[in-house]
Amino acid sequence: MAALLVAGSGSAPAVPRALTSDxxxxLAITRFRNYQAGGRAVTITVPGTAGRLIITGSIDYRDKLGYGAVHGTGRDTSSDGLIEWTATTVFVHPMANTPADAPASPPGSGWYGRPLQTSGSSLDSSLAIALSLGSDRPDNAELLPQNGAAWVGQGRLNGHQVDVMTGPSARATSGTGGSVRYWIGSDGTMYRVHVGVASESQPVVIDFDSQKYVPVRPLPGVTPTP
Structure with missing residues (x-):
């Protein structure tokens, strides 16, 4: 992960500031930007007491469908493999030697499906959060400050000039701890998100454009849920 240098001290100011109109x-259009783009390449870092899971892949924000390769770090490889998910269902494809990047065409067999848990699972909370970061319309810019949004820093992230802002906890899906932080470019493009989850002391980290975007192909019989 690239470091963010926040103006002044190298870390976020202790006291958040009110958002300017700009x-x-x-912040109001940042999720809409993801929807406009159609899809984004993502790296999702899922916290866990037994070690982290890293999901490298893509999310189709029009069809609400994610797909990627899963690797454990600081833990065993029992969770490694491929994953595809919708707002309601998770499909996993265990692999002994998972590639760094998920193949463009998902395997036609060897998948196991289950309902996406709405609480108690940091993995499922992370998947749901990642899908929620796209919207077919902008949010209400006037209401964001009233609901707790604030500016907390600025700097550069992976070559992009960004402002760091907290978002209303209502944006987060169930199972989150209510703390949401966005790294947003000058045109409203989202480059990183940190979200606290109720089941973990560390946040979920979602980085965008971490690799080339590969269109997500649904598995046979998989229908994304709006």
Missing amino acids: QANR
């Missing part, structure tokens, strides 16, 4: 407008 910052509120950028």
